[in-house]
Amino acid sequence: PHYLMWFRRDLRLHDNTALAALSERANEDNALVSAIFFMTPEQWHAHDMSLTQLDHIARTLPILATSLQKHLNINLTVQVCLNFADCVNALSTLCEANKISLIMANHEYEGNEIERDERLTKQLAKNDIEFIRWHDQCILPPQSIMTNDGDSMYKVFTPFYKKWRHTLDVSTIQTHEAPAVNNKAKLKTSKSSATTINDIENLSKKTVNNYQNVLQTNGLLAHIDIDAQLDYAREAYPAGEEAACQRLDEFIATDIDDYDISRDVPSLHATSQLSAYLNIGSISPRLCYLQATKALEELHRNDGNTLRNSDNNDINRWISELAWRDFYRHVLVEKPTLIRHKAYKEETDSKIHWSYSEDDFKSWCKGETGVPLVDAAMRSLNATGFMHNRLRMVTAMFLTKDLLIDWRLGERYFMQQLIDADFASNNGGWQWSASTGTDSAPYFRIMNPFSQAKTHDTDGEFIKTWLPELKDVPASILHSEDKMRKELAKGGKFSDTDYPLPMVEHKAARQLAIAEFKK
Ligand code: FAD
Numbered sequence: 001p002h003y004l005m006w007f008r009r010d011l012r013l014h015d016n017t018a019l020a021a022l023s024e025r026a027n028e029d030n031a032l033v034s035a036i037f038f039m040t041p042e043q044w045h046a047h048d049m050s051l052t053q054l055d056h057i058a059r060t061l062p063i064l065a066t067s068l069q070k071h072l073n074i075n076l077t078v079q080v081c082l083n084f085a086d087c088v089n090a091l092s093t094l095c096e097a098n099k100i101s102l103i104m105a106n107h108e109y110e111g112n113e114i115e116r117d118e119r120l121t122k123q124l125a126k127n128d129i130e131f132i133r134w135h136d137q138c139i140l141p142p143q144s145i146m147t148n149d150g151d152s153m154y155k156v157f158t159p160f161y162k163k164w165r166h167t168l169d170v171s172t173i174q175t176h177e178a179p180a181v182n183n184k185a186k187l188k189t190s191k192s193s194a195t196t197i198n199d200i201e202n203l204s205k206k207t208v209n210n211y212q213n214v215l216q217t218n219g220l221l222a223h224i225d226i227d228a229q230l231d232y233a234r235e236a237y238p239a240g241e242e243a244a245c246q247r248l249d250e251f252i253a254t255d256i257d258d259y260d261i262s263r264d265v266p267s268l269h270a271t272s273q274l275s276a277y278l279n280i281g282s283i284s285p286r287l288c289y290l291q292a293t294k295a296l297e298e299l300h301r302n303d304g305n306t307l308r309n310s311d312n313n314d315i316n317r318w319i320s321e322l323a324w325r326d327f328y329r330h331v332l333v334e335k336p337t338l339i340r341h342k343a344y345k346e347e348t349d350s351k352i353h354w355s356y357s358e359d360d361f362k363s364w365c366k367g368e369t370g371v372p373l374v375d376a377a378m379r380s381l382n383a384t385g386f387m388h389n390r391l392r393m394v395t396a397m398f399l400t401k402d403l404l405i406d407w408r409l410g411e412r413y414f415m416q417q418l419i420d421a422d423f424a425s426n427n428g429g430w431q432w433s434a435s436t437g438t439d440s441a442p443y444f445r446i447m448n449p450f451s452q453a454k455t456h457d458t459d460g461e462f463i464k465t466w467l468p469e470l471k472d473v474p475a476s477i478l479h480s481e482d483k484m485r486k487e488l489a490k491g492g493k494f495s496d497t498d499y500p501l502p503m504v505e506h507k508a509a510r511q512l513a514i515a516e517f518k519k
Contacts, residue, residue: 001029001031001032001099001101001102002031002032002033002034002098002099002100002101002185003022003025003026003029003031003032003033003034003100003101003102003103003104004033004034004035004036004094004095004098004100004102004103004104004187005018005019005022005023005033005034005035005036005074005103005104005105006018006035006036006037006091006103006104006105007035007036007037007064007076007105008037008105008106008108008113008281009106009108009137009279009280009281010106010136010137010281011037011057011060011061011064011241011280011281011282012064012241012244012281012282012283012284013064013067013068013071013072013178013241014175014177014241014245014284014287015175015176015177015284015286015287016106016136016176016178016281016284017106017134017135017136017176018104018105018106018132018133018134018136019072019104019178020176020177020178020179021104021132021134021176022102022104022178023072023074023178023179023180023181024178024179025102026181026182026183027179027181027182030182030183031102031183032183032184032185033073033074033181033183033184033185034074034075034076034077034098034184034185034186034187035068035074035075035076035077036076036077036078036079036091036094036187037061037064037076037077037078037079038078038079038080038081038087038090039057039058039078039079039080039081039203039204039207040080040081040082040083040084040086040087041054041080041082041207041210041211041214042082042083043082043083043084043112044211045211045214045215046083047110047112047415047423048412048415048416048421049415049416049421050385050415050416050417050418050419050421051208051211051212051215051221051226051229051230052229052230052233052385052417052418052419053276053279053280053385053418053419053420053421054207054208054211055208055230055233055234056233056237056239056276056280056419057204057280058204058205058207058208059204059234059239059240060239060240060280060282061076061078061200061201061204062197062200062201062204063239063240063241063242064076064240064241065078065197065200066197067240067241069197071180072178072179072180072181073180073181073182073184074181074184075184075185075186075187075195076195076200077187077189077193077194077195078193078194078200078203078204079189079190079192079193079194080192080193080203080207081192084112084113084115084116085116085119087116087120088116088119088120088123090190091103091120091124092120092123092124092127093190094187094189095124095127095129096127097188097189098185098187098188100129101128101129101130102129102130102131102132103120103124103129103130103131103132104131104132104133104134105117105131105132105133105134106133106134106135106136106137106281107133107134107135107136107137108137109137109142109329109332109333109424110332110339110423110424111336111339111340112339114336117131117133136281136284137281137285137329138285138325138326138329138330139164139168139173139285139286139289139322139323139326140164140167140168140173140326142329142330142332142333142334143330143333143334144167145160145163145164145167145326145330147159152334153330153331153333153334154327154330155438155439156438156439157323157324157327157438157439160323160327160330161320161323161327164323164326164327165319165323168289168293173286173289173290175284175286175287175290212226220416223362223365223366223382224382224417225383228383229382229383229384229385232383232384232385233384233385233386233419236273236384236386237273237276237277237419239282240282241277241282241283243277243282244274244277244282244283245283245287247272247273247274247277248272248274248283248287248288248291249291251272251274252291252292252294252295255270255272256272256292256295256314256315256318257314258270258314259271259314259315259317259318260311260313260314260317263317263389263390264390264455264456265456265457266377266380266388266390266391266456266457266462267457267461267462267465271388271389272318273386274288275420275422275425276386276419276420278325278420279420279421279422279425285322285325285326288322289319289322292315292318292319292322293319295315296312296315296316296319299311299312299315324425324428325424325425327428327438328424328425328427328428329424331344331424331428331438332423332424332427338427339423341408343431343434343436343437344431344436344437344438345436345437348434348435348436349436351519352436352516352517353404353516354404354405354406354407355403355404355405355406356405356406356409357403357405360403360405360503361399361403361405361409363503364378364395364398364399364403364405364410365378365382365413366378366382367379367382367466367467368500369398369500369502369503370484370499370500370501370502370503371398371402371449371450371481371502371503371506372453372460372463372467372470372478372484373391373394373449373450373452373453373457373462373463373478374394374395374398374449375466375467376391376462376463376465376466376467377391377392377394377395377466378395379466379467380462380465380466381395381414381417381418382417383466385417385418385419386418386419386420387414387418390452390456392414392429392433393429393432393433393447394447394449394452395410396410396429396430396433396434397433397441397446397447397449398447398449400430400433400434400435401434401446401447401509401510401513402446402449402504402506402509402510402513403503403504403509404509404512404513404516407430407431407433407434407436408430410430411426411427411430414426414430435517443513443514443517443518444514444517446510446513446514448506448510449506450478450479450480450481450506451479453478453479454475454479454480457475458475459475460473460474460475460478460479463475463478467499469497469498469499470497470499473487481502481505481506484501484502485501485502488501
């Protein structure tokens with residue numbers, strides 16, 4: 001027999017549930033093994049995939065192919081299919097041409113992905129070909145953490161987290177390592193595919209270039225220096241699981257030690273920056289969890305010792321962030337309408353009159369709102385393809401509350417820009433900020449972007465990095481809307497720059513938003 005591993009958002013060898021299961025079964029059955037990855041640019045475009053994320057995937061593929069050959073004796077083929085419907089047909093053809101009787105893959109939880117898999121299952125069943133999927137994207141799989149009556153998913157994070165943590169405490173989770181396979185095969189494929197490392201590299205680069213051209217033709221990147229964004233991302237995120245695991249090791253060895261406090265200070269870059277790797281699957285979330293719990297054990301063993309400078313809070317806080325990632329995936333599985341742009345609290349869809357002002361939205365996208373922390377955050381996103389978590393909350397709240405713009409516009413813009421874009425976490429974060437989701441920020445608790453700057457960017461370092469035109473303005477002015485307006489009115493320190501006046505008065509905008517939600 002011949003078995004096929006279908007890679008999707010799981011671009012790694014270590015702890016890859018489907019890969020381990022397939023390799024083990026192939027060796028037991030003395031089967032041939034090969035692997036495939038589909039580049040689906042038209043589908044990705046329809047999903048608003050960012051160019052930096054596509055580029056990250058493209059850079060990862062040749063590394064994955066090399067490691068598969070070297071460590072597991074498996075050949076990877078990369079094939080271009082425009083969309084998911086083409087993938088289904090291509091897989092059927094591949095099965096026929098190569099006498100494949102079993103395909104394994106890891107679950108994806110978004111709508112089109114589920115539809116594609118269901119269609120494939122039906123099509124393959126006609127020829128008695130098995131298609132087996134494994135839960136792999138979460139530390140604990142969707143629907144495994146339910147309320148005590150057992151039949152519904154938690155609607156808020158804290159009780160979910162308690163149960164999630166308890167479940168992990170009383171069970172042992174292990175990573176699954178795939179053995180090298182005994183019999184490798186080379187797929188017979190169509191012309192639009194690559195099998196040698198060189199060809200995979202070339203095909204990947206070509207796909208990135210074509211995608212960039214499409215985005216540029218559509219005008220989606222007009223206000224962004226996309227080459228600079230790509231250059232930044234390529235340097236900041238070296239591709240492949242080795243680079244990802246090294247980042248995890250370094251973070252656990254030192255940076256986690258003051259995570260609980262430093263995580264909220266954007267200028268410190270104190271978070272792990274693993275999200276880009278987690279979301280294309282070049283690192284396993286279970287490995288992240290296990291490394292963190294190991295650090296926690298060390299802490300207890302060396303109680304009173306100075307082996308680690310962290311305390312429980314630092315490590316536990318980081319583990320809880322991993323749980324947020326699981327939580328939003330569990331929520332998506334529970335409520336698949338989210339993928340069709342419905343609010344979690346559906347009543348908000350008909351009752352809130354969101355704004356769709358193109359000018360306001362553009363000012364926000366470009367970082368020209370006149371609110372320094374919001375603008376610095378948006379410009380950092382446009383320049384790097386990444387935004388710090390605190391700033392995601394501040395900018396999302398500003399868009400949805402101060403400007404009362406529909407959260408879906410911001411959600412889409414983040415998908416188009418973020419290297420770590422991920423439907424479940426992004427949707428969860430946006431709906432939290434817009435007070436339409438699970439666990440949402442109560443509608444009357446609206447972040448003041450000036451006080452947020454005072455608390456989290458006390459000396460204005462982050463603002464001044466991204467808004468160099470404000471570098472000589474004292475932080476005390478950047479932290480106060482009144483002082484900024486006064487300075488501008490009297491022709492003060494920054495009136496000779498192009499920096500705009502705040503586009504809304506926060507207090508008044510806040511009252512309007514509260515009134516809209518109350519109604
Ligand atoms: P760390 O602080 O080191 O956290 C470790 C890991 O935990 C992260 O890599 C991530 O996988 C997970 N995590 C941390 N915070 C959250 C959270 N609030 N929700 C879900 N998972 C979390 N995260 C994405 O991965 N993709 C997105 O598209 C995304 N969009 C967001 C949009 C908004 C409006 C908001 C408020 C948050 C969004 N987040 C998103 C969550 C969070 O901002 C990022 O996961 C985090 O900034 C990534 O940086 P890090 O890897 O250094 O995180």
